[in-house]
Amino acid sequence: MSGSVPAAGRSKGGRPANPRRRAREFVIQGLYQHLVAGQDTAGIEAQAAGVPGFEKGDTALYLTLLHGTLAGEAELRELLAPHIDRKWEEVSPIERSILLLGACELKSHPETPYRVIINEAIELAKTFGGTDGHKFVNGVLDKLAPELRPDEARK
Numbered sequence: 001m002s003g004s005v006p007a008a009g010r011s012k013g014g015r016p017a018n019p020r021r022r023a024r025e026f027v028i029q030g031l032y033q034h035l036v037a038g039q040d041t042a043g044i045e046a047q048a049a050g051v052p053g054f055e056k057g058d059t060a061l062y063l064t065l066l067h068g069t070l071a072g073e074a075e076l077r078e079l080l081a082p083h084i085d086r087k088w089e090e091v092s093p094i095e096r097s098i099l100l101l102g103a104c105e106l107k108s109h110p111e112t113p114y115r116v117i118i119n120e121a122i123e124l125a126k127t128f129g130g131t132d133g134h135k136f137v138n139g140v141l142d143k144l145a146p147e148l149r150p151d152e153a154r155k
Contacts (some may be wrong), residue, residue: 020120023058024127025058025124065101105120122138
């Protein structure tokens with residue numbers, strides 16, 4: 001990845017990461033492993049569980065998001081495709097991971113406000129992605145959100 005996980009559970013600014021953010025960070029790492037090395041779900045889970053600080057994350061959220069994103073990968077890519085200005089393969093693996101996670105949350109987790117989901121994706125892209133990756137992620141998810149959450153987006 002362009003960046004690595006900030007020191008054991010710390011955000012980029014050095015603050016302790018909250019359990020939900022930490023869960024998303026581990027999901028992004030797992031999706032990256034899947035996209036780049038073809039790692040399967042069991043291998044991703046085993047590797048994550050062995051990282052110091054993993055237990056400080058929201059494990060239930062981690063498992064829900066990891067499994068949901070991997071199981072729905074093809075559908076999520078179809079939802080994202082109209083909003084991406086290049087071929088999927090030309091998007092960096094970390095940005096693909098963040099977009100897949102964001103799309104999964106927008107689609108399957110209505111309990112989390114869409115603005116929170118987009119903000120979390122932007123923060124993940126700032127931490128792990130390339131220089132302007134957060135702008136790309138923001139643009140794509142900002143277009144997808146009204147499609148998946150029309151009532152919420154109208155407010």
